[in-house]
Amino acid sequence: MALSPLLIVGRIESKAMPLSTPTVRNPKTVQPLLAPDVDHEVIERAGAVGRRLAGELRAVVNALPSDDRRIRAMASRLGVNRNICQRVLKAIRAGQDGSNTLLALPGVEGLLKFSRAASRCGFQPGKIESLEAAIEQFASLIQECGGSHARLQTLLETASRRPVGVAGDGASSSQVAIREYLFEGTSAMLGSAMDAHALITAIRPVPGDAARVEVAGLTGFVGQRLQPNAQPLTVAYSNFSSGTDASLPGYQELVQSELSHDASMVDELCSQPAPKVTSRRGKNSIVHMIDPAPADRKTPFTVAIGNRVGVMDNPALNDLKVFNVAARIRNPTRRLIFDVYLHRSLAAASVPSIAAFLWHPALSEDPAESWHERLPDDNHVAILGRGVHNAASDAWDKHADATQRLFRSLNWPPDEYVAHRIDVAYPIWGAWYVFSADFHTDFEP
Numbered sequence: 001m002a003l004s005p006l007l008i009v010g011r012i013e014s015k016a017m018p019l020s021t022p023t024v025r026n027p028k029t030v031q032p033l034l035a036p037d038v039d040h041e042v043i044e045r046a047g048a049v050g051r052r053l054a055g056e057l058r059a060v061v062n063a064l065p066s067d068d069r070r071i072r073a074m075a076s077r078l079g080v081n082r083n084i085c086q087r088v089l090k091a092i093r094a095g096q097d098g099s100n101t102l103l104a105l106p107g108v109e110g111l112l113k114f115s116r117a118a119s120r121c122g123f124q125p126g127k128i129e130s131l132e133a134a135i136e137q138f139a140s141l142i143q144e145c146g147g148s149h150a151r152l153q154t155l156l157e158t159a160s161r162r163p164v165g166v167a168g169d170g171a172s173s174s175q176v177a178i179r180e181y182l183f184e185g186t187s188a189m190l191g192s193a194m195d196a197h198a199l200i201t202a203i204r205p206v207p208g209d210a211a212r213v214e215v216a217g218l219t220g221f222v223g224q225r226l227q228p229n230a231q232p233l234t235v236a237y238s239n240f241s242s243g244t245d246a247s248l249p250g251y252q253e254l255v256q257s258e259l260s261h262d263a264s265m266v267d268e269l270c271s272q273p274a275p276k277v278t279s280r281r282g283k284n285s286i287v288h289m290i291d292p293a294p295a296d297r298k299t300p301f302t303v304a305i306g307n308r309v310g311v312m313d314n315p316a317l318n319d320l321k322v323f324n325v326a327a328r329i330r331n332p333t334r335r336l337i338f339d340v341y342l343h344r345s346l347a348a349a350s351v352p353s354i355a356a357f358l359w360h361p362a363l364s365e366d367p368a369e370s371w372h373e374r375l376p377d378d379n380h381v382a383i384l385g386r387g388v389h390n391a392a393s394d395a396w397d398k399h400a401d402a403t404q405r406l407f408r409s410l411n412w413p414p415d416e417y418v419a420h421r422i423d424v425a426y427p428i429w430g431a432w433y434v435f436s437a438d439f440h441t442d443f444e445p
Helices: 040-062 071-078 082-093 098-104 108-120 125-144 149-161 170-190 344-348 399-410
Strands: 006-012 196-206 209-226 233-238 276-281 285-291 301-313 322-329 335-343 351-358 382-386 417-425 431-438
Touching: 040 082, 040 098, 040 108, 040 125, 040 149, 071 082, 071 108, 082 098, 082 108, 098 149, 108 125, 125 149, 170 417, 196 322, 196 344, 196 399, 209 233, 209 399, 301 399, 322 335, 335 344, 335 351, 335 399, 335 431, 344 417, 417 431
Parallel strands: 006 322, 196 335
Antiparallel strands: 006 233, 196 209, 209 301, 233 285, 276 285, 322 431, 335 417, 351 431, 382 417
Protein backbone atom coordinates (compact mmCIF):
# COMPACT_ATOMS: atom_id res chain seq x y z
CA MET A 1 0.00 0.00 0.00
CA ALA A 2 1.43 3.34 -0.99
CA LEU A 3 1.79 5.77 1.89
CA SER A 4 1.83 9.53 1.83
CA PRO A 5 5.08 10.98 3.21
CA LEU A 6 5.02 13.39 6.10
CA LEU A 7 6.94 16.40 4.91
CA ILE A 8 8.75 18.06 7.78
CA VAL A 9 9.34 21.63 6.70
CA GLY A 10 10.72 22.90 9.96
CA ARG A 11 11.65 21.90 13.48
CA ILE A 12 10.47 24.15 16.22
CA GLU A 13 13.03 25.58 18.56
CA SER A 14 12.67 28.04 21.56
CA LYS A 15 11.59 31.42 23.55
CA ALA A 16 13.60 34.50 24.61
CA MET A 17 12.61 35.86 27.96
CA PRO A 18 15.09 35.43 30.84
CA LEU A 19 15.11 31.82 31.99
CA SER A 20 13.99 31.11 35.53
CA THR A 21 12.72 28.35 37.76
CA PRO A 22 9.02 27.88 37.00
CA THR A 23 6.53 29.12 39.57
CA VAL A 24 4.33 26.33 40.92
CA ARG A 25 0.71 27.17 40.19
CA ASN A 26 -2.33 26.36 42.25
CA PRO A 27 -3.78 23.25 40.52
CA LYS A 28 -7.22 24.83 40.80
CA THR A 29 -6.22 27.44 38.23
CA VAL A 30 -5.91 24.81 35.50
CA GLN A 31 -9.17 22.98 36.10
CA PRO A 32 -11.70 23.25 33.25
CA LEU A 33 -14.82 25.31 33.78
CA LEU A 34 -17.92 23.19 33.21
CA ALA A 35 -20.74 24.59 31.13
CA PRO A 36 -24.10 24.14 32.84
CA ASP A 37 -25.65 22.36 29.84
CA VAL A 38 -22.75 20.14 28.73
CA ASP A 39 -20.91 17.33 30.51
CA HIS A 40 -17.30 18.21 29.67
CA GLU A 41 -15.98 14.82 30.72
CA VAL A 42 -18.27 13.08 28.25
CA ILE A 43 -17.35 15.54 25.47
CA GLU A 44 -13.64 14.95 26.01
CA ARG A 45 -14.11 11.19 26.12
CA ALA A 46 -16.22 11.36 22.96
CA GLY A 47 -13.42 13.21 21.18
CA ALA A 48 -10.89 10.54 22.14
CA VAL A 49 -13.22 7.68 21.16
CA GLY A 50 -14.02 9.34 17.84
CA ARG A 51 -10.37 9.90 16.95
CA ARG A 52 -9.57 6.27 17.73
CA LEU A 53 -12.47 5.01 15.63
CA ALA A 54 -11.44 7.23 12.73
CA GLY A 55 -7.88 5.89 12.88
CA GLU A 56 -8.94 2.26 13.07
CA LEU A 57 -11.50 2.64 10.26
CA ARG A 58 -8.93 4.41 8.09
CA ALA A 59 -6.49 1.52 8.59
CA VAL A 60 -9.14 -0.96 7.40
CA VAL A 61 -10.28 1.15 4.44
CA ASN A 62 -6.68 1.82 3.35
CA ALA A 63 -6.14 -1.95 3.16
CA LEU A 64 -8.69 -2.07 0.32
CA PRO A 65 -7.52 -1.65 -3.28
CA SER A 66 -7.92 2.02 -4.24
CA ASP A 67 -10.72 1.20 -6.71
CA ASP A 68 -12.79 -0.28 -3.85
CA ARG A 69 -12.69 2.80 -1.62
CA ARG A 70 -15.75 4.52 -3.07
CA ILE A 71 -19.20 3.96 -1.65
CA ARG A 72 -20.70 1.65 -4.26
CA ALA A 73 -17.55 -0.43 -4.80
CA MET A 74 -16.92 -0.78 -1.07
CA ALA A 75 -20.50 -1.86 -0.39
CA SER A 76 -20.24 -4.46 -3.15
CA ARG A 77 -16.85 -5.74 -1.98
CA LEU A 78 -17.90 -6.06 1.67
CA GLY A 79 -21.52 -7.00 1.11
CA VAL A 80 -22.92 -4.27 3.38
CA ASN A 81 -25.43 -1.46 3.00
CA ARG A 82 -24.20 1.58 1.04
CA ASN A 83 -25.37 3.89 3.81
CA ILE A 84 -22.96 2.21 6.25
CA CYS A 85 -20.05 2.68 3.82
CA GLN A 86 -21.00 6.31 3.18
CA ARG A 87 -21.10 7.11 6.90
CA VAL A 88 -17.83 5.28 7.56
CA LEU A 89 -16.06 7.28 4.84
CA LYS A 90 -17.57 10.54 6.06
CA ALA A 91 -16.39 9.76 9.60
CA ILE A 92 -12.86 9.03 8.40
CA ARG A 93 -12.71 12.39 6.70
CA ALA A 94 -13.74 14.09 9.95
CA GLY A 95 -11.14 12.05 11.81
CA GLN A 96 -9.13 14.91 13.33
CA ASP A 97 -12.31 16.07 15.07
CA GLY A 98 -13.43 13.17 17.25
CA SER A 99 -16.87 14.58 18.04
CA ASN A 100 -17.68 15.13 14.36
CA THR A 101 -16.51 11.59 13.67
CA LEU A 102 -19.09 10.22 16.10
CA LEU A 103 -21.81 12.41 14.58
CA ALA A 104 -21.02 11.00 11.13
CA LEU A 105 -20.81 7.34 12.13
CA PRO A 106 -23.56 4.74 11.97
CA GLY A 107 -24.53 3.14 15.27
CA VAL A 108 -22.71 0.32 17.00
CA GLU A 109 -24.69 -2.29 15.08
CA GLY A 110 -23.73 -0.75 11.73
CA LEU A 111 -20.07 -0.60 12.73
CA LEU A 112 -20.10 -4.24 13.79
CA LYS A 113 -21.63 -5.22 10.44
CA PHE A 114 -18.81 -3.31 8.71
CA SER A 115 -16.15 -4.95 10.88
CA ARG A 116 -17.49 -8.48 10.46
CA ALA A 117 -17.81 -8.01 6.70
CA ALA A 118 -14.17 -6.90 6.55
CA SER A 119 -13.19 -9.96 8.58
CA ARG A 120 -15.01 -12.29 6.17
CA CYS A 121 -13.15 -10.64 3.28
CA GLY A 122 -9.82 -11.70 4.77
CA PHE A 123 -8.56 -8.46 6.32
CA GLN A 124 -5.66 -8.77 8.76
CA PRO A 125 -7.01 -10.04 12.10
CA GLY A 126 -5.03 -7.42 13.99
CA LYS A 127 -6.78 -4.58 12.17
CA ILE A 128 -10.18 -6.12 12.85
CA GLU A 129 -9.42 -6.69 16.54
CA SER A 130 -8.25 -3.10 16.96
CA LEU A 131 -11.36 -1.80 15.19
CA GLU A 132 -13.68 -3.89 17.35
CA ALA A 133 -11.93 -2.69 20.52
CA ALA A 134 -12.65 0.88 19.38
CA ILE A 135 -16.29 -0.03 18.65
CA GLU A 136 -16.54 -1.47 22.17
CA GLN A 137 -15.37 1.89 23.57
CA PHE A 138 -18.02 3.60 21.47
CA ALA A 139 -20.68 1.28 22.90
CA SER A 140 -19.45 2.02 26.42
CA LEU A 141 -19.68 5.76 25.76
CA ILE A 142 -23.28 5.36 24.62
CA GLN A 143 -24.03 3.48 27.84
CA GLU A 144 -22.65 6.44 29.80
CA CYS A 145 -25.29 8.53 28.04
CA GLY A 146 -28.10 6.34 29.29
CA GLY A 147 -27.78 3.78 26.52
CA SER A 148 -29.00 6.24 23.91
CA HIS A 149 -27.04 6.93 20.72
CA ALA A 150 -29.48 9.76 19.98
CA ARG A 151 -28.77 11.39 23.35
CA LEU A 152 -25.03 11.26 22.70
CA GLN A 153 -25.55 12.88 19.29
CA THR A 154 -27.69 15.63 20.84
CA LEU A 155 -24.99 16.29 23.44
CA LEU A 156 -22.28 16.53 20.76
CA GLU A 157 -24.42 18.78 18.55
CA THR A 158 -25.11 21.10 21.50
CA ALA A 159 -21.41 21.37 22.25
CA SER A 160 -20.53 22.01 18.59
CA ARG A 161 -23.01 24.93 18.37
CA ARG A 162 -21.50 26.81 21.31
CA PRO A 163 -19.77 29.98 20.08
CA VAL A 164 -16.13 30.44 20.95
CA GLY A 165 -15.68 32.44 24.15
CA VAL A 166 -18.80 31.40 26.07
CA ALA A 167 -19.04 29.12 29.08
CA GLY A 168 -17.60 25.77 28.23
CA ASP A 169 -14.33 27.15 26.85
CA GLY A 170 -12.76 26.77 30.27
CA ALA A 171 -11.07 23.58 29.12
CA SER A 172 -9.43 25.50 26.27
CA SER A 173 -8.22 28.22 28.63
CA SER A 174 -6.85 25.69 31.09
CA GLN A 175 -4.89 23.95 28.32
CA VAL A 176 -3.00 27.17 27.64
CA ALA A 177 -2.21 27.54 31.34
CA ILE A 178 -0.96 23.95 31.51
CA ARG A 179 1.18 24.40 28.39
CA GLU A 180 2.66 27.61 29.80
CA TYR A 181 3.62 25.71 32.94
CA LEU A 182 5.26 22.99 30.81
CA PHE A 183 7.06 25.66 28.79
CA GLU A 184 8.59 27.21 31.90
CA GLY A 185 9.82 23.84 33.13
CA THR A 186 11.32 22.69 29.83
CA SER A 187 12.93 26.11 29.27
CA ALA A 188 14.70 25.84 32.59
CA MET A 189 15.70 22.23 31.96
CA LEU A 190 16.98 22.68 28.38
CA GLY A 191 18.53 26.11 28.83
CA SER A 192 16.82 27.53 25.76
CA ALA A 193 13.74 29.59 25.08
CA MET A 194 12.24 31.56 22.22
CA ASP A 195 9.58 34.24 21.80
CA ALA A 196 8.10 32.77 18.62
CA HIS A 197 8.70 30.25 15.90
CA ALA A 198 7.29 31.16 12.50
CA LEU A 199 6.92 28.56 9.78
CA ILE A 200 5.61 29.69 6.38
CA THR A 201 5.06 27.06 3.69
CA ALA A 202 3.82 27.38 0.11
CA ILE A 203 2.65 24.42 -2.00
CA ARG A 204 1.65 24.40 -5.68
CA PRO A 205 1.23 21.97 -8.59
CA VAL A 206 4.31 21.92 -10.81
CA PRO A 207 3.50 24.14 -13.83
CA GLY A 208 2.83 21.90 -16.81
CA ASP A 209 2.79 18.75 -14.65
CA ALA A 210 -0.29 18.55 -12.42
CA ALA A 211 0.73 15.06 -11.28
CA ARG A 212 3.38 16.61 -9.03
CA VAL A 213 3.56 19.39 -6.46
CA GLU A 214 6.47 21.47 -5.22
CA VAL A 215 7.05 22.89 -1.76
CA ALA A 216 8.99 25.85 -0.43
CA GLY A 217 9.21 27.38 3.01
CA LEU A 218 10.70 30.01 5.28
CA THR A 219 11.44 29.41 8.96
CA GLY A 220 11.92 32.21 11.49
CA PHE A 221 13.32 31.76 15.00
CA VAL A 222 12.37 34.95 16.82
CA GLY A 223 13.97 36.18 20.04
CA GLN A 224 16.00 33.04 20.68
CA ARG A 225 18.13 32.79 23.81
CA LEU A 226 20.52 29.94 24.60
CA GLN A 227 22.16 29.28 27.96
CA PRO A 228 25.68 27.71 28.00
CA ASN A 229 24.22 24.21 28.55
CA ALA A 230 21.47 24.63 25.95
CA GLN A 231 20.34 21.98 23.50
CA PRO A 232 21.49 23.13 20.03
CA LEU A 233 19.08 25.17 17.92
CA THR A 234 18.39 23.40 14.62
CA VAL A 235 16.04 23.46 11.68
CA ALA A 236 15.62 20.24 9.71
CA TYR A 237 14.05 19.32 6.38
CA SER A 238 13.33 15.74 5.38
CA ASN A 239 11.46 13.54 2.90
CA PHE A 240 12.16 15.95 0.06
CA SER A 241 12.73 14.65 -3.45
CA SER A 242 16.17 13.69 -4.67
CA GLY A 243 15.96 16.13 -7.53
CA THR A 244 16.75 13.46 -10.14
CA ASP A 245 14.80 15.47 -12.71
CA ALA A 246 17.14 18.40 -13.31
CA SER A 247 14.25 20.55 -14.51
CA LEU A 248 12.55 20.41 -11.10
CA PRO A 249 13.83 21.59 -7.74
CA GLY A 250 14.93 19.15 -5.10
CA TYR A 251 16.26 20.65 -1.87
CA GLN A 252 17.91 23.99 -2.64
CA GLU A 253 18.46 27.45 -1.26
CA LEU A 254 15.64 29.95 -1.53
CA VAL A 255 18.02 32.90 -1.91
CA GLN A 256 21.77 33.41 -2.07
CA SER A 257 22.98 34.52 1.35
CA GLU A 258 26.13 36.48 2.04
CA LEU A 259 26.20 34.97 5.53
CA SER A 260 25.89 31.26 4.74
CA HIS A 261 26.51 29.29 1.56
CA ASP A 262 24.66 26.09 2.56
CA ALA A 263 21.64 27.33 4.51
CA SER A 264 19.58 29.95 2.76
CA MET A 265 19.60 32.64 5.41
CA VAL A 266 17.39 35.58 4.57
CA ASP A 267 19.81 38.24 5.68
CA GLU A 268 17.42 41.19 6.03
CA LEU A 269 15.21 39.20 8.44
CA CYS A 270 18.10 38.19 10.74
CA SER A 271 19.33 40.11 13.76
CA GLN A 272 22.87 41.50 13.86
CA PRO A 273 25.46 40.28 14.48
CA ALA A 274 24.14 37.35 12.51
CA PRO A 275 24.33 33.83 13.96
CA LYS A 276 26.49 31.21 12.28
CA VAL A 277 24.71 28.45 10.37
CA THR A 278 26.32 25.14 9.41
CA SER A 279 24.61 22.25 7.66
CA ARG A 280 24.72 18.45 7.72
CA ARG A 281 23.20 16.50 4.82
CA GLY A 282 21.79 12.99 4.88
CA LYS A 283 20.27 10.90 2.09
CA ASN A 284 16.83 12.51 2.38
CA SER A 285 17.39 15.17 4.99
CA ILE A 286 19.38 18.23 5.88
CA VAL A 287 19.91 19.75 9.33
CA HIS A 288 21.01 23.36 9.82
CA MET A 289 22.83 24.04 13.12
CA ILE A 290 22.39 27.62 14.32
CA ASP A 291 24.92 29.15 16.69
CA PRO A 292 24.77 32.75 17.97
CA ALA A 293 27.80 34.95 17.57
CA PRO A 294 30.26 34.09 20.41
CA ALA A 295 30.22 37.64 21.77
CA ASP A 296 26.44 37.69 21.98
CA ARG A 297 25.49 34.31 23.40
CA LYS A 298 23.39 35.94 26.14
CA THR A 299 21.62 38.33 23.78
CA PRO A 300 18.37 37.19 22.15
CA PHE A 301 18.76 36.75 18.41
CA THR A 302 16.55 36.12 15.40
CA VAL A 303 17.38 34.05 12.32
CA ALA A 304 15.35 33.24 9.19
CA ILE A 305 16.10 30.42 6.74
CA GLY A 306 14.30 29.76 3.46
CA ASN A 307 14.47 26.74 1.16
CA ARG A 308 12.77 25.05 -1.76
CA VAL A 309 12.12 21.66 -0.25
CA GLY A 310 11.28 19.44 -3.18
CA VAL A 311 8.89 17.91 -5.70
CA MET A 312 6.58 14.97 -4.98
CA ASP A 313 3.47 13.29 -6.31
CA ASN A 314 0.25 15.26 -6.22
CA PRO A 315 -1.65 13.84 -3.22
CA ALA A 316 -4.98 14.11 -5.05
CA LEU A 317 -3.70 11.45 -7.48
CA ASN A 318 -2.12 9.17 -4.86
CA ASP A 319 -3.48 6.02 -3.30
CA LEU A 320 -3.54 7.73 0.09
CA LYS A 321 -5.05 11.12 -0.68
CA VAL A 322 -3.69 13.15 2.22
CA PHE A 323 -0.83 15.65 2.13
CA ASN A 324 0.86 16.37 5.46
CA VAL A 325 3.14 19.21 6.47
CA ALA A 326 4.57 19.13 9.97
CA ALA A 327 6.40 21.30 12.46
CA ARG A 328 8.35 19.56 15.22
CA ILE A 329 8.83 21.22 18.61
CA ARG A 330 12.41 20.44 19.54
CA ASN A 331 12.89 23.36 21.94
CA PRO A 332 10.43 25.36 24.03
CA THR A 333 8.76 28.39 22.44
CA ARG A 334 6.11 30.80 23.58
CA ARG A 335 4.30 30.89 20.26
CA LEU A 336 3.94 28.88 17.07
CA ILE A 337 2.75 30.65 13.93
CA PHE A 338 2.40 27.95 11.27
CA ASP A 339 1.14 29.28 7.92
CA VAL A 340 0.38 27.02 4.96
CA TYR A 341 -0.30 28.62 1.56
CA LEU A 342 -2.04 26.15 -0.74
CA HIS A 343 -2.41 26.95 -4.42
CA ARG A 344 -6.08 27.68 -5.08
CA SER A 345 -6.47 24.46 -7.09
CA LEU A 346 -5.22 22.40 -4.13
CA ALA A 347 -7.22 24.37 -1.57
CA ALA A 348 -10.47 23.94 -3.53
CA ALA A 349 -10.03 20.14 -3.67
CA SER A 350 -9.05 19.48 -0.05
CA VAL A 351 -10.24 19.72 3.54
CA PRO A 352 -7.65 21.16 5.99
CA SER A 353 -7.10 20.05 9.59
CA ILE A 354 -4.48 20.31 12.33
CA ALA A 355 -3.50 17.87 15.07
CA ALA A 356 -0.66 17.56 17.58
CA PHE A 357 1.11 14.21 17.98
CA LEU A 358 3.79 12.84 20.25
CA TRP A 359 6.69 12.29 17.87
CA HIS A 360 7.59 8.78 16.72
CA PRO A 361 8.97 7.41 13.42
CA ALA A 362 5.68 5.95 12.13
CA LEU A 363 4.24 9.46 11.90
CA SER A 364 6.18 9.79 8.67
CA GLU A 365 3.72 7.35 7.12
CA ASP A 366 0.16 8.31 8.03
CA PRO A 367 -0.52 10.40 11.15
CA ALA A 368 -4.25 9.68 10.97
CA GLU A 369 -3.58 6.03 11.81
CA SER A 370 -1.43 7.10 14.76
CA TRP A 371 -4.44 8.12 16.85
CA HIS A 372 -2.72 6.60 19.90
CA GLU A 373 0.05 9.23 19.65
CA ARG A 374 -2.29 12.21 19.35
CA LEU A 375 -2.07 14.77 22.16
CA PRO A 376 -5.05 16.61 23.64
CA ASP A 377 -5.23 19.96 21.90
CA ASP A 378 -7.55 22.86 21.21
CA ASN A 379 -5.96 23.93 17.94
CA HIS A 380 -7.78 24.89 14.77
CA VAL A 381 -7.01 26.05 11.25
CA ALA A 382 -7.95 29.65 10.46
CA ILE A 383 -8.50 30.54 6.80
CA LEU A 384 -6.91 33.95 6.15
CA GLY A 385 -8.16 34.18 2.56
CA ARG A 386 -6.36 34.68 -0.76
CA GLY A 387 -2.92 36.21 -0.94
CA VAL A 388 -0.70 37.69 1.76
CA HIS A 389 -2.90 40.63 2.79
CA ASN A 390 -3.55 39.13 6.23
CA ALA A 391 -0.07 37.73 6.77
CA ALA A 392 0.91 40.03 9.66
CA SER A 393 1.18 38.54 13.17
CA ASP A 394 1.88 40.16 16.52
CA ALA A 395 4.21 37.24 17.25
CA TRP A 396 6.86 38.63 14.86
CA ASP A 397 7.00 42.18 13.60
CA LYS A 398 8.58 40.94 10.35
CA HIS A 399 6.12 38.11 9.68
CA ALA A 400 4.36 39.91 6.82
CA ASP A 401 7.73 40.91 5.33
CA ALA A 402 8.93 37.29 5.61
CA THR A 403 5.82 36.01 3.81
CA GLN A 404 6.18 38.52 1.00
CA ARG A 405 9.89 37.70 0.77
CA LEU A 406 9.09 34.00 0.34
CA PHE A 407 6.74 34.58 -2.59
CA ARG A 408 8.99 37.20 -4.15
CA SER A 409 11.99 34.84 -4.05
CA LEU A 410 9.93 32.06 -5.66
CA ASN A 411 8.31 34.39 -8.20
CA TRP A 412 4.97 32.76 -7.35
CA PRO A 413 1.92 35.10 -7.54
CA PRO A 414 0.63 35.19 -3.92
CA ASP A 415 -2.97 35.95 -4.91
CA GLU A 416 -3.18 32.42 -6.39
CA TYR A 417 -2.78 30.93 -2.90
CA VAL A 418 -5.18 30.42 0.01
CA ALA A 419 -3.62 31.12 3.42
CA HIS A 420 -4.19 28.76 6.35
CA ARG A 421 -2.90 29.66 9.83
CA ILE A 422 -2.29 27.64 12.98
CA ASP A 423 -1.54 29.92 15.94
CA VAL A 424 -0.62 28.07 19.15
CA ALA A 425 0.36 29.60 22.48
CA TYR A 426 3.05 27.55 24.22
CA PRO A 427 3.17 24.58 21.81
CA ILE A 428 4.04 21.32 23.52
CA TRP A 429 7.71 20.40 23.65
CA GLY A 430 8.37 17.11 21.83
CA ALA A 431 5.22 17.33 19.72
CA TRP A 432 4.62 17.39 15.99
CA TYR A 433 1.96 19.81 14.77
CA VAL A 434 0.67 18.22 11.59
CA PHE A 435 -1.32 20.19 9.01
CA SER A 436 -3.22 17.80 6.75
CA ALA A 437 -4.96 18.52 3.45
CA ASP A 438 -7.38 15.67 2.72
CA PHE A 439 -8.13 15.10 -0.98
CA HIS A 440 -10.48 12.13 -0.63
CA THR A 441 -13.44 12.02 -3.00
CA ASP A 442 -14.88 8.82 -1.57
CA PHE A 443 -18.40 10.22 -1.41
CA GLU A 444 -18.73 9.69 -5.14
CA PRO A 445 -20.62 6.50 -6.07
